[in-house]
Amino acid sequence: MNFRSLLLLSALALTACAPLTPQQPSPAEKRYTAAELLALKPADFSWPATSVDGERALREAAVADIRARLALPAGPERDAALPKLFDLVAQYNAEIPAARPLLLDALPTLDQRDPEFQRALLTAAHTLYAQDAAPLLWPLLPQLTASKPFAIAAYTLLQADGAAADRLRALVPQQFPAWADDPRLTALMRRLTPSAAVPPPVPELLAAPLRPGFPAIVSLQRPGRQQLGLALVRAADGRFVRDAAGQLFTSPQLALARTGLPGTLTNGNTPQGLFTLVGAGTATNPNIGPTPYLHTKLPIEATPAEFEHAEAAADWSEAVYDSFLPESWRGVSPLKEAWLAGRAGRDELLVHGNTINPAYYAGSPWFPGAPQQGCLISSEDWDPATGRLLASRQLTLAQTYAAASPRADLAGYLIVVELPGDGPVTPAEALALVTAAGR
Known part of the structure; x- marks a missing residue:
């Protein structure tokens, strides 16, 4: 069975556990007044995917999806599958060791990718593999020209080694002279420059x-x-x-x-x-x-x-x-x-x-x-x-x-x-x- 077939089965399994059938459109979002909210009771709500059978089907579909993505040969199709792969791995806490080589193989090529792909894979590095990813991130860091991927990589390095703060603090203004105008880099520099100030009561x-x-x-x-x-x-x-x-x-x-x-x-x-x-x-x-x-x-x-x-x-x-x-x-x-x-x-x-x-x-x-x-x-x-x-x-x-x-x-x-x-x-x-x- 090929990757697309497995994804279709995964989608069907997910839908089977959902409160809507595939033929039903998503309803408009319900908004509540205070009086409507106060009138509600727990018994007013159900979610089939939280039952034992529903949750099992949902997880089995997700794990099948993960394994299908892991089985793809190296190439554009696998690259496109990586962001969702690592999102599922983190949510279901599943197949983390099996997915590690794909992340480590992809990191050195991130300078050739768009910022959103960089964000997704660097987020996976931070979430799941900080220690393994850190040696690959130092040479990559100067190639990250968008502040969001750069900041994620920097936080990952800091998570792997707290002593990285001094080196990162020196690098930010070199690479981003206008860093103080960027909210992500402003927050990063505050993290890299601990304050001795005691907050108010x-x-x-x-x-x-x-x-x-x-x-x-x-x-x-x-x-x-x-x-x-x-x-x-x-x-x-x-x-x-x-x-x-x-x-x-x-x-x-x-x-x-x-x-x-x-x-x-x-x-x-x-x-x-x-x-x-x-x-x-x-x-x-x-x-x-x-x-x-x-x-x-x-x-x-x-x-x-x-x-x-x-x-x-x-x-x-x-x-x-x-x-x-x-x-x-x-x-x-x-x-x-x-x-x-x-x-x-x-x-x-x-x-x-x-x-x-x-x-x-x-x-x-x-x-x-x-x-x-x-x-x-x-x-x-x-x-x-x-x-x-x-x-x-x-x-x-x-x-x-x-x-x-x-x-x-x-x-x-x-x-x-x-x-x-x-x-x-x-x-x-x-x-x-x-x-x-x-x-």
Whole structure:
């Protein structure tokens, strides 16, 4: 059986597990008001691909696709198959050793490829093979003339050897004299030039109104994103949501992308900083599933008016972004990552649920989280027999936010901020910060 036949079988198997038949068009995306969101129950949702049989068929089709791509002879057809190959290998955590030689063979030729192909393969190197790829990247680095592939290669070298920072820091201005005008290279240079500055107290950020009268989700995360963080909800009156017993509402949330790349790069981790929240909807991405997501936008992706949730006369600038932050946090570089990510063109970073089997990542420090492409992800429990939703941290978070909002359109904000420390962020840490904020 040839490669195209295997791809067809793979597509059919994927479709067989999907909630739509091949004859059904994808529906228009459903948008929710606050009242509609609050009326939902887990039993309202099912996703056949999360059942045991559905998930098995999906994985078998993906592994068959991987193996078909691996079996291709060297040449243009195999080259064209490589980006999707490594994407599947990373998602399903499958055939990683078998795919390694194809990546290492391709790296020395990347200077002859277009920037998007470079991005895809360098991302695979960073995600799966940093140590093996590093010796091949040093001679390639001067040939990478686009900032995105260059930055991915640099982060991969840094991951393989932290001592590479000095050499990389010297190379950036030599190769890109105008690096300070490029958001990806600006973020890279900040990573290569560690600051001794101590960030302001997090409670000052948690107490900040952003814009009065709007609710906010605060996502507390660890640097590196290898551990689960926690999402909190601050109501429109500025108080953090608690239950009837007075316990602070917290919900586990993963801000790690499969690539592990920084937030200024395609499919990188969720950027640290401020987003606007402009509603809720149902995604068409099968890895997100049917549970409503909260629709967040970065600066630039959103207009200044969408950030203000009102008319805005000013065009985007760093000063406009800073105006949403408390004064003590306006000069803090890490919280500018969202601003740089928006300038770099990142978009569609949502707060959503998950239909990917977390078992693919068993043994990882973020388990039972399941990383995807840079969004904030909450875990969900699906019935293994039927694929019906049993429990959803995502739905609970979205409804807690909706209940804390006085607005039918759910307009508000999202803040992602990192906390030093090891291990998952704990409810006790969150409570101490909220208490110190007087909220």
